[in-house]
Amino acid sequence: MVSSIEIQSILEKHPGARRDSLIPILQEVQEKDGYLSREAIVRIGAHLGLPASKIFGVATFYNQFRFQPQGRFHIQVCRGTACHVKGSARVLDAIEQALEVASGQTTRDGMFSLEVVACMGACGLAPVINVNGDFFAGVAPDEVKKILDTYRRKAADEAQTN
Amino acid sequence: MKPKLIEAKCCARCWHDADRPCPDLIACLGDGPICHDDETCKQKRRERIAGLRRETLTRPVIFVGMGTCGLAAGAGKTLVAVQAYLSNRKMEADVVEVGCIGLCSAEPLLDVQIPGRTRVCFQEVTEEKVDAVLDAALPGKISADGVLGQHRNDKLAPWPDVPYLDEHPFFAPQTRWVLAHCGLIDPTKIEEKIAHGGYGAFTKALGELSPEKLCDEVEQSGLRGRGGGGFPTGRKWKFALGTKSDHKYLICNADEGDPGAFMDRAVIEGDPHRLLEGIAIAAYAIGADKAYIYIRAEYPLAIERLKLAIAQARGYGLLGENILGSGFDLEVVIKQGAGAFVCGEETALIHSIEGKRGMPRPRPPFPAVRGLFDKPTIINNVETLANVPGIVQNGAEWFASVGTDTSKGTKVFALSGKVSRTGLAEVAMGTTIRQIVFDIGGGISDGKAYKAVQIGGPSGGCIPESELDIEVDYESLKTVGAIMGSGGLVVMDEDTCMVDVAKFFMDFIQRESCGKCVPCREGTRRMLEILQRITRGRRNETDMDALERFQGVMYLNRLAEVIQDTSLCGLGQTAPNPVLSTLRWFRDEYEAHIYERRCPAGVCKELLYYRIDADLCKGCGLCAKKCPADAIMGARKSPYYILPDKCIGCGTCAEVCRFGAVVVE
Structure with missing residues (x-):
């Protein structure tokens, strides 16, 4: 959760902002926080002189914006045409089964969140998934468990060193 | 460290500085000096340019293809391995991160160039292969093993037993104009681009051509919108040029939303200055003082490269106020899209930049008359703008000499799916689909049979085997129920179910429909439901479901017509295309699903x-x-x-x- 100070510092970067700064501001807040909280939306509205309902209207229109916190590891599954033809639906099934969450949700332990994206532009290497910016190319459904385990191990290692 | 190209003056007579820009800057840096005649100065300039073109190397250079696709294939690890190799052996070599040369299936790609010899490209160099490749290549023991090919360069000694890259079956049939420098030059250095002729067209336009003449030239070249619509670019510019206004805007549409298309990303990552030059020329032609680049937030690397390129161009006085003393001002701003397919539509895109929901509005007024912030606005696609410098530099006739009667120049296609070689291929208009799939793409992977190629994304259609010899051209593709679109080509083999493909696209479209007009919002959803019923098994079906299924099948065509005729924007008007096209060419598959309740390709799970x-x-x-x-x-x-x-x-x-x-x- 971003503190109100951080939201303030983002808003201060856009003095006298007009409506056309709305999407960049939303993007910056989400970049910091991983999602758009209710508080953030109200404050952005106050800054721009727009009702919160309008801000929600814009934010919910675009796929990029989330209203729930992200997991520690954010998994994006590409569902572009090339990935579909190469079997991304089965990869998505495998991930959903392994994590027991549906797309758009976060696992209960907050470890993984799952998102389906339209196309990542790596069609030549389909099917592609992306975990916190790391790309995995040509993923087969039976490799999913292995990929998830590496991240679980990574989290466990980090927990130990701390 | 050598001074930057712009600061490197040949002698005291060179007077260019930030306060007093030289209109001939680019020409002078390239084949100057222009204002005075001095052989030593000329020699200095020539040597500098040859160095930037890597024709006079003093130590080896290692290039790693670091586009998004390269990174996905593991180029990041390859780069780390290369750096470790050099530091472990205390070897001196330059490591350059380049964009994508276009052959994604051979990634990660690594090029090595040693002094005096041509540059050689190695394929599939994953981190564990780095040591072996460099062990052989750096001392000059290069054989044809693991080599994709050597780059052609008359000024350097070729390798005797290594094939040329431009003779490789993937590259030989291509005409690479837009992609000419992608993967070859360092996209983070404007100097290299200038040494390869970059910004020459822009300075030529500023110095020699009036905006009217520029619009004429582009119109005569026959360049048409590469984003899908195919509207003549020069004519579009004239609309905006002819509209009087205190401000005008140019928007570069880099919101590459079509699933299966990634040429814009590759151009921006590999050669951002080509796009910037195109933007600058287009802005000058229509009289715009501000240009927006609307780019997907999903392309972080492309955004980074663009930001850097804009800052560099500013540093050379090629953007900003009073560009090269011509009195022309241009500011370029990056706007990140937030993920909405419909924002590819011009008026929706404008709404999105204004900070509103990205919903289209009826036209007219067209954006060229009233667009962004109610000012005249021209919206061009990345590939369209990337074609502009070539036209200005070489003339309309040069451009129009390639292509068909109605479609001139080249088109970049993103080849993906079940094909042996995937990647980006730029071909002359008029090339057949068969050549692209079988010669460039190397045919279907795993020895399977060809079924169809899907072209044009969710607004496009499928091309079956019987129509493979069709020439790529805006008009001819329409005759088979497809469109050029942005150029995504997804190849499908016998294991692909065409009903499932249609369902996939309808699912995508109905999710991305903005919801403003009823035919698109409701119609696409009903259409998806019909397809879902067709692919649903009989196991859980009651009598009513079967009736509904047949009713849906009977109304499928009628529904498609209504959506096409009554939707507000291009997204809705083309939404039924994937269904109509698969229905036209693969009716037998629909019938097998409907009457025999089976999926011939074995994809629709419930019918197995x-x-x-x-x-x-x-x-x-x-x-x-x-x-x-x-x-x-x-x-x-x-x-x-x-x-x-x-x-x-x-x-x-x-x-x-x-x-x-x-x-x-």
Whole structure:
């Protein structure tokens, strides 16, 4: 959760902002926080002189914006045409089964969140998934468990060193 | 460290500085000096340019292809391995991160150039292969092993036994104009771009051509919008040029939303200055003082490269106020899209930049008359703008000499799917689809049979085997129910179900429909439901469902017509295309789904039936244990059997069986 100070510092970067700064501001807040909280939306509205309902209207229109916190590891599954033809639906099934969450949700332990994206532009290497910016190319459904385990191990290692 | 190209003056007579810009800057840096005649100065300039073109190397250079696709294939690890190799052996070499040369299936790509010799490209250099490749290449022992090819360069000595890259079957049939420098030059250095002729067209336009003449030239070249619509670019510019206003805007549409298309990303990552030059020329032609680049937030690397390129161009006085003393001002701003397919539509894109929901509005007024902030606005696609410098530099006739009667120049296609070589291919208009798929793409992977190629994304259509010899051209593609679109080519083989493909696109479209007009919002959803019913199994079906299924099938065509005729924007008007096109060419597959209740390609899960082959079954019982519906019965050590009424068709049994005893029908 971003503190109100951080939201303030983002808003201060856009003095006298007009409506056309709305999407960049939303993007910056989400970049910091991983999602758009209710508080953030109200404050952005106050800054721009727009009702919160309008801000929600814009934010919910675009796929990029989330209203729930992200997991520690954010998994994006590409569902572009090339990935579909190469079997991304089965990869998505495998991930959903392994994590027991549906797309758009976060696992209960907050470890993984799952998102389906339209196309990542790596069609030549389909099917592609992306975990916190790391790309995995040509993923087969039976490799999913292995990929998830590496991240679980990574989290466990980090927990130990701390 | 040598001074930057712009600061490197040949002698005291060179007077260029930030306060007093020289209109001939680019020409002077390239083949100057222009204002005075001095052989030593000329020699200095020539040497500098040759160095930047890497024709006079003093130490080896290692290039790593670091586009998004390269990174996905592991180029990041390859780069780390290269740096470790050099530091472990205390070797001196330059490591350059370049964009994508276009052959994604051979990634990660690594090029090595040693002094005096041509540059050689190695394929599939994953981190563990780095040591072996560099061990051989750096001392100059290059053989044809693992080599994709050597770059052609008359000024350098070629390798005797290494094939040329431009003779490789993937590259030989291509005409690379837009992609000419992608993957070859360092995209983070404007100096290299200038040494390769970058910004020459822009300075030529500023110095020699009036905006009217520029629009004429582009119109005569026959350049048409590469984003899909195919509207003549020069004519579009004239609309904005002819509209009087205190401000005008140019928007570069880099919101590459079509799933299956990635040429814009590759151009921006590999050669951002080509796009910037195109933007600057277009802005000058229409009289715009501000240009927006609307780019997808999903392309972080492309955004980074663009930001850097804009800052560099500013540093050279090629953007900003009073560009090269011409009195022309241009500011370029990056706007990140927030993920909405409909924002590819011009008026929706404008709304999105204004900070509103990205919904289209009726036209007219067209954006060229009233667009962004109610000012005249021209919206061009990345590839369109990337073509502009070539036209200005070489003339309209040069551009129009390639292509068909109605479509001139080249088109970049993103080749993906079930094809041996995937990647970006730029071909002359008029090339056949067969050449692209079979010569450039190397045919279908794994020895399977060709079924179709999907072109134009969710607004496009499929091209079956019988129409493979069709020439790529805006008009001819329409005759087979497809469109040029942005150029995504997804190849499908016998294992692809065309009903499933249509369902995939309808699912995408109905999710991305903005919801403003009823035909698109409701129609696409109804259409998806019809397709879902067709692919649903009979297992859980009651009488009513069967009737609804048939009713849907009967109304499918009619519904498609209504959506096409009555939707507000291009997204809705083209939304039924994937269904109509698959229905036209693959009617038999629809019939198999509807009448025989089976999926010939074995994709639609609910239409598959599972049976256990009693001869192969060892009676281990694993399938029965894993079956989520308890549909498998039997006793251990004797063959098991599946109860068809209980089976939900999930396929788990087939996946877990170690003896291949589960037969799918």
